[in-house]
Amino acid sequence: MARDATPELRQLVQRGFDxxxxxxxxxxxxxxxxxxxxxxxxxxxxxLVGFGQARVREVDAGEHTSPxxxxxxxxxxxxxxxxxxxxxxxxxxxxxxxxxxxxxxRTFLEDLNSSELERGVVRAGAPGxxxxxxxxxxxxxxxxxxxxxxxxxxxxxxxxxxxxxxECRAALNDNxxxxxxxxxxxxxxxxxxxxxxxxxxxxxxxxxLFERAFRAFMGNPHACPIRAIATEAIADHGLDQRAAxxxxxxxxxxxxxxxxxxxxxxxxDALRVLSALRRAKAIDILPPL
Amino acid sequence: xxxxxxxxxxxxxNSCVAVLEGSTPTVIANRGGYKTTPSxxxxxxxxKRLVGHIAxxxxxxxxxxxxWAVKRLIGRPWTSPAVQAVxxxxxxxxxxxxxxxxxxxxxxxxxxxxEISAYVLQEMRAIAEEYxxxxxxxxxxxxxxxxxxxxxxxTKDAGRIAGLDVIRIINEPTAAALAYxxxxxxxxxxxxxxxxxxxxxxxxxxxxxxVFEVVATAGDTFLGGEDYDKRLVxxxxxxxxxxxxxxxxxxxxxxxxxxxxxxxxxxxxSSVRETEINLPFIISTGRNQAYHLHRVITRSKLxxxxxxxxxxxxxxxxxxxxxxxxxxxxxxxxxxVGGMTRMSKVQELVGEFFGREPCKGVHPDEVVAMGASIQGxxxxxxxxxxxxxxxxxxxxxxxxxxxxxxxxxLIDRNTTVPTAKSHxxxxxxxxxxxxxxxxxxxxxxxxxxxELLGExxxxxxxxxxxxxxxxxxxxxxxxxxxxxxxxxxxxTGVEQSITxxxxxxxxxxxxxxxxxxxxxxxVAARAEEEVEKERQRIEKLVxxxxxxxxxxxxxxxxxxxxxxxxxxxxxxxDDARMAVxxxxxxxxxxxxxxxxxTLNMFRGVVDxxxxx
Numbered sequence: 001m002a003r004d005a006t007p008e009l010r011q012l013v014q015r016g017f018d019x020x021x022x023x024x025x026x027x028x029x030x031x032x033x034x035x036x037x038x039x040x041x042x043x044x045x046x047x048l049v050g051f052g053q054a055r056v057r058e059v060d061a062g063e064h065t066s067p068x069x070x071x072x073x074x075x076x077x078x079x080x081x082x083x084x085x086x087x088x089x090x091x092x093x094x095x096x097x098x099x100x101x102x103x104x105x106r107t108f109l110e111d112l113n114s115s116e117l118e119r120g121v122v123r124a125g126a127p128g129x130x131x132x133x134x135x136x137x138x139x140x141x142x143x144x145x146x147x148x149x150x151x152x153x154x155x156x157x158x159x160x161x162x163x164x165x166x167e168c169r170a171a172l173n174d175n176x177x178x179x180x181x182x183x184x185x186x187x188x189x190x191x192x193x194x195x196x197x198x199x200x201x202x203x204x205x206x207x208x209l210f211e212r213a214f215r216a217f218m219g220n221p222h223a224c225p226i227r228a229i230a231t232e233a234i235a236d237h238g239l240d241q242r243a244a245x246x247x248x249x250x251x252x253x254x255x256x257x258x259x260x261x262x263x264x265x266x267x268x269d270a271l272r273v274l275s276a277l278r279r280a281k282a283i284d285i286l287p288p289l
Numbered sequence: 290x291x292x293x294x295x296x297x298x299x300x301x302x303n304s305c306v307a308v309l310e311g312s313t314p315t316v317i318a319n320r321g322g323y324k325t326t327p328s329x330x331x332x333x334x335x336x337k338r339l340v341g342h343i344a345x346x347x348x349x350x351x352x353x354x355x356x357w358a359v360k361r362l363i364g365r366p367w368t369s370p371a372v373q374a375v376x377x378x379x380x381x382x383x384x385x386x387x388x389x390x391x392x393x394x395x396x397x398x399x400x401x402x403x404e405i406s407a408y409v410l411q412e413m414r415a416i417a418e419e420y421x422x423x424x425x426x427x428x429x430x431x432x433x434x435x436x437x438x439x440x441x442x443x444t445k446d447a448g449r450i451a452g453l454d455v456i457r458i459i460n461e462p463t464a465a466a467l468a469y470x471x472x473x474x475x476x477x478x479x480x481x482x483x484x485x486x487x488x489x490x491x492x493x494x495x496x497x498x499x500v501f502e503v504v505a506t507a508g509d510t511f512l513g514g515e516d517y518d519k520r521l522v523x524x525x526x527x528x529x530x531x532x533x534x535x536x537x538x539x540x541x542x543x544x545x546x547x548x549x550x551x552x553x554x555x556x557x558x559s560s561v562r563e564t565e566i567n568l569p570f571i572i573s574t575g576r577n578q579a580y581h582l583h584r585v586i587t588r589s590k591l592x593x594x595x596x597x598x599x600x601x602x603x604x605x606x607x608x609x610x611x612x613x614x615x616x617x618x619x620x621x622x623x624x625x626v627g628g629m630t631r632m633s634k635v636q637e638l639v640g641e642f643f644g645r646e647p648c649k650g651v652h653p654d655e656v657v658a659m660g661a662s663i664q665g666x667x668x669x670x671x672x673x674x675x676x677x678x679x680x681x682x683x684x685x686x687x688x689x690x691x692x693x694x695x696x697x698x699l700i701d702r703n704t705t706v707p708t709a710k711s712h713x714x715x716x717x718x719x720x721x722x723x724x725x726x727x728x729x730x731x732x733x734x735x736x737x738x739x740e741l742l743g744e745x746x747x748x749x750x751x752x753x754x755x756x757x758x759x760x761x762x763x764x765x766x767x768x769x770x771x772x773x774x775x776x777x778x779x780x781t782g783v784e785q786s787i788t789x790x791x792x793x794x795x796x797x798x799x800x801x802x803x804x805x806x807x808x809x810x811x812v813a814a815r816a817e818e819e820v821e822k823e824r825q826r827i828e829k830l831v832x833x834x835x836x837x838x839x840x841x842x843x844x845x846x847x848x849x850x851x852x853x854x855x856x857x858x859x860x861x862x863d864d865a866r867m868a869v870x871x872x873x874x875x876x877x878x879x880x881x882x883x884x885x886x887t888l889n890m891f892r893g894v895v896d897x898x899x900x901x
Contacts, residue, residue: 010322044322175866216870220828222821232569232581241579244570245542248549249346253321261333262343264350264541288825 009038013045016052017252020284021227025055043289044253051286154194161187161199165206168213181217181275184210188272207268214271218278221257222288225250225274229282237280242273252286294427294456294669295417296661297410298464299444301360302486302515303628304328305658306413308421309666314468314659316652317420319412325628325654326416330408331355332395338810340412349545352380354395358487359405361510362391363447364440371510378511388795401795403443404803407450411807414453428453429665431657434460434492434506437685437730438742438772438789446795450803456668458770462492463501464660465626469651470496471663477621478504482639482647483657484602485627487513491606493613493620502705505613507605512598514555514629520594521551525566525584533580535572543572547582554586559631563587592634599635603642613703623647628654683708687764687772690727690736692717699764702732706770711763713779715756723748724760726776728789747776747785820874827877828869830884834862837891844898861887 016031029052036045164187171180188210191199215221229237231247242265249259256274263270277283296314298305303325307316316324319341327345332338332354339347348355361375367385376383386392386401393400410430417425432444441458448455459467462481469475475496483490490508494501525547526537537543550566557564568582592599610616623643629635630653639647651659683706688698691714699710716724725746731739750758759779766772775786795803842855865884868876 220825222825230569234570241540241570241573242542245350245546248546248568251321254343254346258339258343261335261337261339262331262347262351264347264545267334 009035009042009045012038013048013252016048017226020052020055021230023229025052025059028052029056047286047289048252051284055284157190157194158199158202161190161202164190165202165209168206168209172209172213172216175216177213177216177219178279180213182279184213185272185276185279211268211271214268214275217275218256218271219285220288221260222255224252224255224286224288225259225277225283226252226286227282228284234277234280234282237282239273239276239280239282242269243277243282246270246273246277247282250283255288256285292427292669293421293423293425294429294662294665295414295425296464296658296663296665297413297428297430298461298657298661299360299406299410299413299430299432299447300325300328300485300657301358301488301510302328302513303654304409304413305655306417307655307658307662308417309662312472314471314662316655316658317416319416320419326409326412327357328360328406328409329355329357330359330395330405332398336396338408340408346549347545349548350541352541354381356381356393356395356400356405359393359402361487362393362402363406364402364437364443365391366439367391374511390795401799401803403447403795403800404450404807406444406447407803407807410447410451410453411811414451426452426454427456427665427669429457429459429661429668430455431459431461431464431661433488433490433508433510434462434503435490435508435685436460436770437740438770441770443795446800449800450807452804452808457664457768459661459664460492460503460506461626461657462490462494462506463503464657464664465624465651466494466496466501467660467663468656469622469624469648469660470501471660475622478615478619479622479624480606480620480643481624481626482602482606482630483508483626484629484635485513486629487511487515489513489602489605489627491602491609493609493615504703505609505615506703507609507612509601509605512601513627514552516598517555517591517595517629517632518548518551520598521555521586521591522547524586524590524594525551525582528584529571529580529582535574535580537572537582540572543568546571555591556628556631558586558588558591559633561588588633592632596634599632599638602635603638606639606642617643617645620645624651624656625649625653626651626656683766683770685730685740686732687728687730687742687766689714689762689774690729694736696729696731696734696736696739699762700766704766706766707768709763709765711761713759713761715760716750716753716758717755719754720752721755721758722750722752724750724776726762726774726785728772728774728787730772742772742789743774743787745774745776745785745787747778747783749781749783750778751780816874820872820877823874823877823881824869824872827865827881827884830888831862831865831869834865834884834888834891837888837895838862840898841891841894844894858887858890 012031012035016028016035019025019028019031029049032045032048032052036042036049039045164183168180168183168187171177171183184206187203187206191203227247227250231244234243234247246259246263249262254262259274260267260270265273274283278285293308296307296309304327305316305325307314309315318324319326321342323342326341329344329348330338330340331344331347331351333347333351344355345357348357358375358379362372362383365372366389368389372383372391382394384392384394384399391402393402393405410428414425414428428448430444430448432441436444444458445455461483465481465483466475466479469479476498478493478495481490481492481494483492488508488510489512490506492506493504495504496502522544529535529537537547546568550568554564554566563585566582566584566586570579571582573579620643623639623645625636625639625647630639630647636647636649683700683702683704686698686702687700688696691697697712697714699712700708714724723746725744727736727744728742729736729739730742733739747760750760761777761779763775763777764772765775772789773786774789775784777784838859845855861880861883864876865880867873868880
């Protein structure tokens with residue numbers, strides 16, 4: 001905000017943010033435009049007005065709507081995990097061994113194209129299965145905290161994780177940040193649910209790769225995220241209190257880099273949570289000043 | 290045109306910078322639009338130095354690496370009770386320094402207290418420089434009226450480390466009175482009631498014909514807005530525990546959000562009668578169980594929770610007034626300073642005690658910095674503040690130890706500075722050839738109960754019976770409050786003297802090294818910013834070129850401009866993309882020119898393609 005930002009101007013900007021996160025983009029734009037009238041040279045507010053105009057155009061054209069509390073869960077990650085556990089009854093052939101040693105097998109991610117990933121849509125069900133594309137309910141996908149009790153072959157889990165790591169690398173090489181970050185997140189979630197001895201031997205060497213994927217997905221570190229949904233709604237998107245904490249830090253002026261630095265979380269974790277928020281469309285990104 | 294001098298209110302919890310523009314003191318907002326900046330410094334996980342709002346916003350989650358309220362430590366020896374009290378209260382580790390001073394460890398780095406303060410001053414300087422569009426090297430910095438010589442000196446050291454020449458240190462109540470009285474005729478005694486974020490001070494000033502004199506001052510260095518926030522946080526935590534059987538204090542992220550929300554609610558309640566604290570998803574106890582905190586708090590509830598704190602300030606006022614022999618009726622004005630004085634209950638109790646409505650004409654958060662900027666301008670340009678003569682007082686009595694361990698005062702507390710006082714002493718033993726001058730400050734008649742400022746020996750005295758040889762001891766206090774003590778043999782004229790420096794201050798070489806390191810850090814940070822700007826510029830060019838590439842390929846298909854040339858262009862784009870991703874300064878420099886050529890060529894091809 002500009003040097004001589006007044007409390008009135010700040011209130012207008014803040015109220016605009018509140019409107020925006022509740023999907024009232026026209027009201028948000030109106031507040032930011034009023035703020036700009038108060039201080040026409042204010043670069044921060046000018047940026048907000050530009051952003052607000054773009055959002056209004058998108059909404060008016062029906063191109064972009066923020067997910068609301070009542071939206072169904074669209075994140076592909078839980079569905080992927082659920083699909084993995086569903087193999088218990090139909091031993092699906094999942095390739096084993098390192099990816100580099102064998103022809104690239106058909107994987108879950110191959111069922112997707114990047115635009116689907118960008119939209120966060122995924123087909124539930126194991127590869128090759130005839131399950132129709134559907135969206136699982138929150139109850140369904142939240143079920144497995146651990147894969148321990150499920151009759152999933154440990155080798156299948158390792159193979160799937162390996163494939164995801166390979167997908168992450170390949171997507172990054174192709175400058176496809178969204179699928180790369182998604183593959184990284186999936187691999188991490190599988191690892192977190194895998195009983196001992198776990199997958200540390202696969203995950204640990206890949207952390208740098210995953211971090212690159214999350215960083216690429218977040219884009220310019222000097223860009224400033226703002227809330228695109230109310231914080232209360234994040235529970236419906238499978239996000240946790242750390243995401244809520246980061247959401248509470250968003251003020252339209254704190255950059256991605258500063259958020260990570262001030263998150264109090266390890267850098268990797270902060271990037272991962274921010275990526276999850278972006279994937280869930282819980283945040284929008286303002287360009288850097 | 291004389292050089293611009295900025296005024297900095299280096300506060301315990303928040304700092305503020307101002308500059309005199311024409312005849313108006315202007316408070317300068319930071320990048321976030323706020324006119325005060327938290328006096329908080331942290332080191333992030335990646336080792337990045339965080340200062341101000343960003344540091345404050347992670348103070349709970351990164352508590353061990355976040356230094357705040359270091360003003361309570363500056364210039365104090367490690368052994369002082371105040372330091373030990375701070376040590377017990379803060380989560381960041383404190384250690385004894387090589388000179389018996391205090392050092393702060395953030396991650397694996399050790400900082401002196403003036404260094405941490407320097408980073409805050411540096412930030413204030415940067416805010417001013419960005420606003421003024423010019424380099425600033427001179428500043429007037431304010432300190433509490435009770436600060437002793439060591440604390441003042443350490444504050445000056447902080448300025449030097451920040452690359453600032455602190456041309457004057459002035460007392461905060463004096464600065465407030467200065468801003469309050471600037472441009473108008475003010476005479477008589479006024480009270481300055483300063484309830485800031487971390488400390489409370491009350492001072493009585495006598496303003497006569499443009500002369501500002503602090504007649505009395507007192508306070509509590511552990512009483513401020515943060516204590517009010519803490520009460521609110523406690524109330525929220527207890528309510529939540531009662532409802533959900535979950536202790537929010539066990540989760541640092543929850544606690545950080547609570548603190549932020551409590552502070553905001555407290556501020557809101559200065560203007561509205563009730564406000565809502567809504568913290569969705571404050572904590573989860575399992576994958577499927579999330580808790581939200583939602584409470585409404587009224588102004589009267591906040592007042593009830595904090596009444597004893599407000600009453601403590603009034604009690605201190607009462608004692609101060611009694612000590613100075615002043616009754617509320619003697620005062621012509623009560624000036625409120627510090628954000629907490631916006632609280633209506635504070636205003637109400639202050640009004641009741643002083644028997645008059647406190648003055649609300651000055652902005653409580655900004656008035657001290659404004660006063661400092663007025664003083665700064667007056668120091669380099671007398672015309673900036675005509676008819677202004679600023680006199681401070683020494684907050685403690687100064688003297689030496691005499692026979693029997695008694696304290697002999699040469700300068701009484703609340704004496705206007707600059708000042709000089711002399712007294713003639715005699716030897717106490719027969720054939721005594723030297724005297725030890727031990728300098729103290731404080732109010733006790735027993736020297737050892739006061740604060741030792743320094744000592745020196747005057748030798749070569751004539752052997753004589755006791756009481757025959759006379760030594761004149763002279764105390765001088767400069768306008769900055771820096772104390773010099775000299776002892777002179779009245780017979781021979783031989784003299785010894787010391788300038789009392791902070792009892793546990795930094796050495797000259799340490800200050801110089803810290804200043805250089807700080808400068809290097811700033812240069813590196815600026816260089817990094819430049820690389821980032823260039824990276825963003827190159828990234829935009831790459832994006833544009835990559836967008837145009839398919840069209841170019843289409844237009845050039847089957848033309849003499851062969852696939853080899855396009856391969857070459859793709860290589861340039863790959864190199865550029867790689868340099869962007871790696872943030873490689875050398876790489877960015879290398880690709881800039883060929884990338885620009887490529888893009889110009891692309892634009893030309895696409896334009897010519899359009900024409901055809």
